[in-house]
Each structure stands twice: as C-alpha cells, then as structure tokens.
Amino acid sequence: MGRKNIRMQKPLKGYQRKLQKKRESKVFEDPKLALFLRGGKTSETIVEVMRDLARVKKPFSRMLARRNEIRPMEAGGEASLEFLCNKNDAALFAVGSHSKKRPNNLVLGRVFDEKALDILELGVEDFVGIDEAARHLPRGMGTMRVGSKPLLVFNGDQWEHGGEVMLRLRNLLLDFFSGADCKTVAMSGFDHVIMCTAVGKDAALAANPVNGAGPSGISLETGLGQRVKLRHYHVELSRDRSQLATAAPKVELQPLGCSMDLVVRRSRIAPIELWRASLRQAKQARPRKIKNISRDDMGNKRGRVHLQKQNLDNLQVKKMKALGNSRTKAAEAAAAAGEEPAAKRVR
Structure with missing residues (x-):
C-alpha cells in the first residue's frame, strides 16, 4: 500500500484535546449532571x-429552554435524547411533557456508555412548588445551600416487593439526588431531607392501563400504577440551654416545597447484562481488602478478633454450697495433708 493511501488523522486543537480528556472514563467519576428538557x-x-x-x-443541573420533539418511550425515540446528553456531558436527564392522554408527564432516566440505560415515565400529581411553600414558612427558613447533600429516606415495603x-x-432517585461524593459531612450541613414513600398501586391506573403493548425492551405491566409520595422538608437543628454541647440537637422539619406524587406509567429498563456492565468498578476504585475487617451495607466497620486458647481451670466462678461435693473435697484435702481419709459411715 502506497503512502498516499494511508489516511492520517489530523491532530486535535487545544480546546478539543481538553474536552476529549475531560470526557474520558475516569477511575473516580465527577458528579453526574442532570439535563432538563421540554417536550413538544x-x-x-x-x-x-x-x-x-x-x-x-x-449546581449539577442544566435546563434547556427550547422545545424538543422527544418521545423516549417509543422505539428509536431515545436517539435525539442520547445526542443531547452526550453533547452536554450529562449522565441524567428529565423530560417534561403534557397531553390529554398523559397529563403532567415526567420522564426520568440515565445514560451509560452514550446509550440510554433506564427510562421511567411518571405522572405528577398534587404538586407543591418551592415558591408556594416559602410563603407559609417563617422568615429565614426554607433556604437551601447550593450544592448541599440532601438526606434521602425511603419508606414502604413496596420498594422491595414492588418488582x-x-x-x-429507587436506585434512580438515589442517583439523581445524591450529588457529589464526600468522605465526611458535618451535621450542620444537612439542611433538607427528601422522603420517598411507596404506598402501593393506584387502582384506577392499574385497572385502566395507558397502553396495552409497547416496543421491545419496554415493560408496561411490571410496576404499573405504583404511587410514590415525594416530600421535601427543611431541617432545623436547635438545642435547649439545658442540653450539653455534645448532646444530639433537636430536629424540626418544615415543608420546603418541590413535593409531589409520582405514579409509574411506563418503564423501559436496561437488560441485566447491560445493567451489570454499568456496575463494574475499576480496581483502583475498589476498597482494599484488609484481613478480618469487613463493612456492612451502611458502611460501618466490623472486625473479627481471633483469641488464643484460654485456660478456664482456674476461673473463679460463684458456686453454691449445696451443689458442691463435700466428701470429695475432704478426701482431697486429707490426701494433700498426708492423712488417711475418714471411714465411710455405714448405716
């Protein structure tokens, strides 16, 4: 093959190299950016x-003002969504739309390897905004620090038994609101909490499904009609004068807004093979294994201690006089003194 037939790749410009390096896979990923899009x-x-x-x-969010004809729940409808997410370097997305068939429709999802991983279509009901809730709060309350991590609480057995x-x-909501990873967090840094309560299926939606069938990869029955009550509260920490400085403070919760009911309408979850591939971690990111030390699901450290063989013969224990054998003890004492034991009494 001649030299003129070899296709030489042109070197990238400076800003292009920086952008390419920024979007490369990393051992420790940056906080995930959420992209908010308007539907048609x-x-x-x-x-x-x-x-x-x-x-x-x-600050890990970006909202686009232009309308987009995006239908992520239809076959091939996620192509433009994946393009916008890759262009904005966003791993999470939310698409809002409204129609007579699906009023106040919110689609949440995430992207892995430049492809849509999980897509869930939710109906929004009983919404209370942040500005509306702030009118009923005392002055100085109801403010969130930018970038503060919320406490996430999940109530209800439907999270485990709902399919x-x-x-x-639940995993998507954790991914959506988790924010940046921190090794240590001060108690005063928790200024808001998000509570998600699964209350079961909505009877009206479960009996009257929106669609009867969908394209391949879309599940329309499993989890259909599940209702989740999402509530957002402001955390107020206070101490009485009688309490010590080291004592746990008193916690008061005030409604902060951004509260709503979410009803599962349709779902498009990733196959198990792609799901497992998204959970893989680099060896450098895995915690180093230490002998006889493990951690539970909450991150608490547990250790195993191996003791040597202990001699329990000389262990001092409380013995009752009625349970002791006085004749045996008397014989042992006489043998130690060199005397003959007393003769056995014959009745």
Whole structure:
C-alpha cells in the first residue's frame, strides 16, 4: 500500500484535546449532571416541576429552554435524547411533557456508555412548588445551600416487593439526588431531607392501563400504577440551654416545597447484562481488602478478633454450697495433708 493511501488523522486543537480528556472514563467519576428538557407540549405545572428539581440538583443541573420533539418511550425515540446528553456531558436527564392522554408527564432516566440505560415515565400529581411553600414558612427558613447533600429516606415495603421497576426507581432517585461524593459531612450541613414513600398501586391506573403493548425492551405491566409520595422538608437543628454541647440537637422539619406524587406509567429498563456492565468498578476504585475487617451495607466497620486458647481451670466462678461435693473435697484435702481419709459411715 502506497503512502498516499494511508489516511492520517489530523491532530486535535487545544480546546478539543481538553474536552476529549475531560470526557474520558475516569477511575473516580465527577458528579453526574442532570439535563432538563421540554417536550413538544408542556404545561405550567410540569415546567415548574423541572425548575424546582433543577434548583434542588443545582449546581449539577442544566435546563434547556427550547422545545424538543422527544418521545423516549417509543422505539428509536431515545436517539435525539442520547445526542443531547452526550453533547452536554450529562449522565441524567428529565423530560417534561403534557397531553390529554398523559397529563403532567415526567420522564426520568440515565445514560451509560452514550446509550440510554433506564427510562421511567411518571405522572405528577398534587404538586407543591418551592415558591408556594416559602410563603407559609417563617422568615429565614426554607433556604437551601447550593450544592448541599440532601438526606434521602425511603419508606414502604413496596420498594422491595414492588418488582424490578420499583428497585430501579429507587436506585434512580438515589442517583439523581445524591450529588457529589464526600468522605465526611458535618451535621450542620444537612439542611433538607427528601422522603420517598411507596404506598402501593393506584387502582384506577392499574385497572385502566395507558397502553396495552409497547416496543421491545419496554415493560408496561411490571410496576404499573405504583404511587410514590415525594416530600421535601427543611431541617432545623436547635438545642435547649439545658442540653450539653455534645448532646444530639433537636430536629424540626418544615415543608420546603418541590413535593409531589409520582405514579409509574411506563418503564423501559436496561437488560441485566447491560445493567451489570454499568456496575463494574475499576480496581483502583475498589476498597482494599484488609484481613478480618469487613463493612456492612451502611458502611460501618466490623472486625473479627481471633483469641488464643484460654485456660478456664482456674476461673473463679460463684458456686453454691449445696451443689458442691463435700466428701470429695475432704478426701482431697486429707490426701494433700498426708492423712488417711475418714471411714465411710455405714448405716
């Protein structure tokens, strides 16, 4: 092959090299950015929902004002969504739309390896915005620090027994609101908490499904109609004068807004092979194994101690006089003194 037939790749420019290096896979990933998109038709409610979610997620959020004809639940409808996520370097996305068939529709999902991983379609009901809730709070309360990590609380056994969709939804909500990873967090840094309560299936939606069948890869029955009550509270820490400085403070919760009911309408979850591939970690990111030390699900360290063989013959224990054998002890004492034991009494 001649030299003229060899295709030489042109070197990238400086800003292109920086951008390419920034988007390369890393051992310790950066905080995930959430991209908020408007569908072809939206309502004021769904737009306010996305604005409040972007405020809670800030600074790891970006909201685009232009409308996009995106239908991620249809076959091939995720192509434009994946393009926008890759362009903005976003691993999470939220698409809001509104129609007569699906009013106040919110689609949450995430991207792995430039492909859509999990997509969940949720209906928004009983929404209370942050600005509306702030009117009923005392002055000085109801403020969130930018970038503060919320406490996430999941209530209800439906998270465990509601099927694969509920497990993925819980994992997606954790991924969505977790923020940046921190080794240590001060107690005063927790200023808001998000409570997600699974209350079971919505009877009306479960009996009247929106769709009867869908494209391949979309599950329409498992988890359909599950209702999740998402509540957002402001955390107020206070101490009485009688309490010590080291004592745990008193916690008061005030409604902060961005509260709503989410009803699962449709789901498109990734196959198990792709799901396992997304959970792989580099060897450098895995915690180093230490002999006889392990950690539980909450991160608490547990150690195993191996003791040598102990001699329990000389262990001092409390013995009752009635349970002791006086004749045996008397014989042992006489033998030690060199005397003959007393003769056995014959009755």
